Amino acid sequence: MARIGVFVCWCGSNIAGTVDVEKVREEAAKIPGVVSAVDYKYMCSDPGQNSLRNVIKEKNLTGVVLAACSPHMHENTFRKAAVKEGLNPYFVEIANIREQVSWVHEDKERATAKAVDLMKMMVEKVKRDRPIEDVRVPLNKKALVIGGGIAGIQAALDIANGGVEVILVEKEPSIGGRMIQLDETFPTLDCSSCIMTPKMVEANQHPNIKLYTYSEIEDVSGYIGNFKIKIRKKTKSVVEKDCTGCGECWNACPMHKNVKSEFNLNLSERTAIYVPFPQAVPLIPVLDRSVCLHYKKGGKCQKCLDACGPKCIDFSLQDEIIEETVGAIVASTGYDLMDTSMYGEYGYGKFKDVVSGLQFERLLSASGPTEGVIKRPSDGKTPQTIVFVQCVGSRDPEKGVPYCSKVCCMYTAKHAKLFAHKVHGSQSYVFYIDIRSTSKGYEEFVRGAMEQDGAVYLRGRVSKIYEDDGKLIVKGADTLSGNQVEIAADMVVLATGVLPKKGSDKLAQMLGISYDKYGFLTESHPKLRPAESSTAGIFLAGMAQGPRDIPESVVSGSAAASKILGLFSKSEYEVEGTIANVNEATCVACFYCQRVCAYSAISRKEIKDRSGKLIKVVANVNPGLCTGCGACVNACFSKSIDVKGFMDDQIYAEIKSLAV
Amino acid sequence: MANTKTDEKLQKIAKELLESGEANLFIGYTKGSNPQRMRPVFITKPEEAEKLSFSRHAVQDLAVFLKKQEVKKFGKIGIAVKGCDEKAVNTLIQEYQISRDDIKIIGMQCNGVIKQNLADKGETEVSEYTVYDKCLICREHTPVLYDFLIETEEPELSLSGNVKPYAEIEKLESMSAEEKNAFWAQEFDKCIKCYACRQACPLCYCSRCIVEKNMPQWIDTNSEETGNAQWNLIRAYHLSGRCIGCGECERACPVNIPLMLINEKMAKDVYNLFGYKSGLDINAKPVFGVFSESDFNDFIK
Numbered sequence: 015m016a017r018i019g020v021f022v023c024w025c026g027s028n029i030a031g032t033v034d035v036e037k038v039r040e041e042a043a044k045i046p047g048v049v050s051a052v053d054y055k056y057m058c059s060d061p062g063q064n065s066l067r068n069v070i071k072e073k074n075l076t077g078v079v080l081a082a083c084s085p086h087m088h089e090n091t092f093r094k095a096a097v098k099e100g101l102n103p104y105f106v107e108i109a110n111i112r113e114q115v116s117w118v119h120e121d122k123e124r125a126t127a128k129a130v131d132l133m134k135m136m137v138e139k140v141k142r143d144r145p146i147e148d149v150r151v152p153l154n155k156k157a158l159v160i161g162g163g164i165a166g167i168q169a170a171l172d173i174a175n176g177g178v179e180v181i182l183v184e185k186e187p188s189i190g191g192r193m194i195q196l197d198e199t200f201p202t203l204d205c206s207s208c209i210m211t212p213k214m215v216e217a218n219q220h221p222n223i224k225l226y227t228y229s230e231i232e233d234v235s236g237y238i239g240n241f242k243i244k245i246r247k248k249t250k251s252v253v254e255k256d257c258t259g260c261g262e263c264w265n266a267c268p269m270h271k272n273v274k275s276e277f278n279l280n281l282s283e284r285t286a287i288y289v290p291f292p293q294a295v296p297l298i299p300v301l302d303r304s305v306c307l308h309y310k311k312g313g314k315c316q317k318c319l320d321a322c323g324p325k326c327i328d329f330s331l332q333d334e335i336i337e338e339t340v341g342a343i344v345a346s347t348g349y350d351l352m353d354t355s356m357y358g359e360y361g362y363g364k365f366k367d368v369v370s371g372l373q374f375e376r377l378l379s380a381s382g383p384t385e386g387v388i389k390r391p392s393d394g395k396t397p398q399t400i401v402f403v404q405c406v407g408s409r410d411p412e413k414g415v416p417y418c419s420k421v422c423c424m425y426t427a428k429h430a431k432l433f434a435h436k437v438h439g440s441q442s443y444v445f446y447i448d449i450r451s452t453s454k455g456y457e458e459f460v461r462g463a464m465e466q467d468g469a470v471y472l473r474g475r476v477s478k479i480y481e482d483d484g485k486l487i488v489k490g491a492d493t494l495s496g497n498q499v500e501i502a503a504d505m506v507v508l509a510t511g512v513l514p515k516k517g518s519d520k521l522a523q524m525l526g527i528s529y530d531k532y533g534f535l536t537e538s539h540p541k542l543r544p545a546e547s548s549t550a551g552i553f554l555a556g557m558a559q560g561p562r563d564i565p566e567s568v569v570s571g572s573a574a575a576s577k578i579l580g581l582f583s584k585s586e587y588e589v590e591g592t593i594a595n596v597n598e599a600t601c602v603a604c605f606y607c608q609r610v611c612a613y614s615a616i617s618r619k620e621i622k623d624r625s626g627k628l629i630k631v632v633a634n635v636n637p638g639l640c641t642g643c644g645a646c647v648n649a650c651f652s653k654s655i656d657v658k659g660f661m662d663d664q665i666y667a668e669i670k671s672l673a674v
Numbered sequence: 675m676a677n678t679k680t681d682e683k684l685q686k687i688a689k690e691l692l693e694s695g696e697a698n699l700f701i702g703y704t705k706g707s708n709p710q711r712m713r714p715v716f717i718t719k720p721e722e723a724e725k726l727s728f729s730r731h732a733v734q735d736l737a738v739f740l741k742k743q744e745v746k747k748f749g750k751i752g753i754a755v756k757g758c759d760e761k762a763v764n765t766l767i768q769e770y771q772i773s774r775d776d777i778k779i780i781g782m783q784c785n786g787v788i789k790q791n792l793a794d795k796g797e798t799e800v801s802e803y804t805v806y807d808k809c810l811i812c813r814e815h816t817p818v819l820y821d822f823l824i825e826t827e828e829p830e831l832s833l834s835g836n837v838k839p840y841a842e843i844e845k846l847e848s849m850s851a852e853e854k855n856a857f858w859a860q861e862f863d864k865c866i867k868c869y870a871c872r873q874a875c876p877l878c879y880c881s882r883c884i885v886e887k888n889m890p891q892w893i894d895t896n897s898e899e900t901g902n903a904q905w906n907l908i909r910a911y912h913l914s915g916r917c918i919g920c921g922e923c924e925r926a927c928p929v930n931i932p933l934m935l936i937n938e939k940m941a942k943d944v945y946n947l948f949g950y951k952s953g954l955d956i957n958a959k960p961v962f963g964v965f966s967e968s969d970f971n972d973f974i975k
Contacts, residue, residue, distance in 0.1 A: 599882075600880075600881060600882040602771070602879060602880050602881055603770055603771075604769045604770060604771065604879075605769070605770055606769075606960070606962055606963050609959065609960070609962075609963025609964065610962075610963055610965070612965075631770075649962065649963065651880055651884065651912050652880035652881070652882050652883065652884060652887075653884050653887050653892075654882075662887075662889070662890060662892075663889055663890045666890035666892065667890070
């Protein structure tokens with residue numbers, strides 16, 4: 015006989031304010047099989063949990079129903095309490111009378127009636143609960159980090175330092191990401207490449223890190239503990255083990271004026287065989303076949319090979335597909351900049367001296383196209399007046415994106431400071447909407463740009479920029495004084511909004527993780543699980559999740575790493591036992607379940623007799639992959655799949671309990 | 675009655691398949707005791723192939739036998755199918771119920787079969803007034819997939835347009851929800867839950883039908899309003915995007931429920947909403963098994 019205990023939680027006034035909890039308790043006591051019905055102010059508190067345990071013990075309960083908050087909140091709490099009294103954790107059911115009742119209804123009488131219904135349904139369900147064992151999945155203790163920017167490098171280093179092997183995959187010819195493109199960093203003005211290159215070198219030399227640059231993820235399958243990865247290692251046309259990075263090849267390449275440098279954001283040229291920047295890690299050039307004369311002119315040009323000492327250039331090399339098995343993945347795919355040429359009024363793309371913030375970083379950088387001397391792209395003259403325009407694309411739901419790109423306020427202040435330091439007597443103007451400078455030392459930094467370095471901050475938007483006699487005339491509003499302003503500038507720097515890395519949505523689909531409408535990867539919980547993706551075993555780091563600065567990216571990289579090291583500290587991973595279960599006797603192997611399964615959790619299973627003769631084929635569920643979503647249950651015509659804990663008879667009994 | 679050329683071709687192919695072992699069982703039609711009827715025949719010996727025949731009275735969809743364990747145990751099977759019925763074979767392959775390697779399809783080109791009830795009264799002419807509605811809308815007079823094709827000797831079916839196949843569908847579509855409900859309530863009221871529709875259907879191949887699931891009993895088995903509606907609607911849903919329109923359920927129904935109205939309406943909706951027609955491609959993804967971002971979702975409010 016079922017011996018069910020019902021516990022009705024007040025949640026202070028959260029539930030009791032809208033639901034007559036005593037009435038719920040009284041109704042519970044009337045249900046056959048309910049041997050105890052209690053209401054209590056806070057069931058999740060220590061005394062609340064203790065009373066739960068006491069009743070389980072004293073009344074020898076076979077099942078427990080908590081009419082309380084969402085199972086997301088405290089299901090685990092109550093399961094653990096029940097386990098301590100010897101109950102199977104899945105004999106604890108939650109009737110959510112807070113999120114689904116008290117918080118969404120006002121009429122107390124009707125809310126109470128609904129709460130009673132939900133409680134009744136759970137009583138009928140718990141009567142039909144069977145014990146469920148959690149599934150244990152073995153772990154391949156190796157991690158994959160996708161993206162070698164600061165977040166990915168940090169994650170890789172932390173994991174590797176924890177004694178775990180890491181595969182670091184980077185799409186570009188060098189690791190370093192966006193951070194290595196920056197000049198100096200706010201708010202300390204230390205040189206970005208000076209603090210970044212040691213990390214890049216460390217990642218490259220770490221015995222636990224295997225680095226694949228110029229490589230992309232081709233395919234991902236499997237599940238936590240057992241992801242199968244295919245990596246496309248694009249050919250560099252260079253035999254990497256023989257290359258010394260001496261540079262003879264790119265010095266010999268005749269294509270030195272025709273190809274725009276991606277790394278310098280089109281502000282300089284590169285050769286066909288090239289390293290993106292002098293401190294590239296690894297320092298191995300890649301040959302861009304789309305522009306190389308060897309491929310264009312039928313093999314005639316081989317000046318790089320002629321110049322190469324160890325003769326390590328091989329024009330016939332092909333892409334390689336590398337297969338790896340890992341237990342966990344970090345997605346740190348970074349960001350791109352918005353194309354601001356759609357703002358015709360700013361003239362980006364039309365006027366050479368209107369540049370993006372990241373381009374300005376390259377103009378400031380000692381390793382950049384101007385070797386750190388600020389020069390206008392149009393005529394190479396050093397500008398005396400620069401106008402900075404903030405929120406170009408960001409916070410603009412009409413033409414751009416509604417979100418704040420977060421780093422622009424700070425880097426613009428930094429640009430103004432560096433401009434003042436490098437060009438004495440110069441003047442900068444900053445058009446802004448608000449100044450967002452909330453981290454340690456940030457507000458002081460922006461103040462410094464205004465007060466020490468003389469940047470004039472104008473609260474308002476720019477309406478038009480046009481060229482006149484070698485100057486850029488910037489027309490805008492200063493809303494604080496109420497005046498229209500017109501500034502004759504030598505250069506304009508646009509604080510361009512950030513977007514998720516192009517193609518990160520495709521990668522997310524491959525990984526089976528969710529992303530928001532902009533393409534930023536979404537966290538399992540925005541506050542409490544910020545490092546986890548929606549899929550077990552896949553973690554997130556860096557700008558791929560949304561706009562953030564360097565310290566936050568480093569923190570997120572470390573967070574993902576610590577989650578993985580924590581995961582790998584056990585020999586097996588436990589998965590909730592509420593997974594799909596096939597009735598092999600009635601399955602007719604039509605495999606509609608397999609077609610609808612988003613997790614590739616269903617495969618063919620052949621049932622054979624002792625002599626090895628095939629008796630029948632049935633669907634089979636991989637417990638490591640199944641999330642218990644129930645899509646297969648819906649697809650099954652003969653009702654031959656159930657999800658444990660949500661069995662057909664339970665659902666049926668729940669529905670029946672509502673019949674008057 | 676003498677063999678026609680079609681019969682001879684069919685018998686030759688079946689004989690060879692059985693002799694060579696490419697088929698252990700051949701399913702086809704043979705003449706019934708009544709010349710206006712053809713009945714299925716199961717041939718295992720090459721010398722019995724001469725029993726095979728085909729005509730404008732070959733009404734039954736023989737693909738229904740492919741789901742039977744008694745047939746499956748033969749392994750390699752040959753079957754004579756009209757274009758409409760062949761779509762059932764395709765769907766069975768698509769749904770992994772039979773392997774393409776295990777079946778030899780003898781496609782019987784067909785220009786329409788005469789309604790059995792008319793044939794029983796002596797009708798012998800193929801015309802738009804005598805054939806089934808499915809023949810009037812048929813686009814697969816030549817089967818879409820076959821190993822052997824036997825061309826028809828029948829004249830092409832001439833359509834004047836005077837006969838509107840499945841005319842009731844438009845009428846139903848113009849009804850209000852209440853009227854539709856009333857219409858079907860009246861039709862389902864006749865149902866005696868004999869499940870002949872299911873038994874005659876080549877695609878109802880579950881070894882345990884949902885109606886036989888009794889822990890819990892989702893569908894009431896007694897024949898009354900609720901149970902009848904549950905049964906007929908769930909069968910319609912299970913066949914939407916799958917039904918190939920052979921019409922066997924309606925023909926088998928002893929109480930004349932117009933089941934093809936539901937099935938054709940569902941097929942029409944599936945085509946309009948998802949651009950999918952069943953039974954045409956063994957490698958197509960069935961509409962029930964596919965999620966697409968472009969799927970309509972305006973029903974989510």
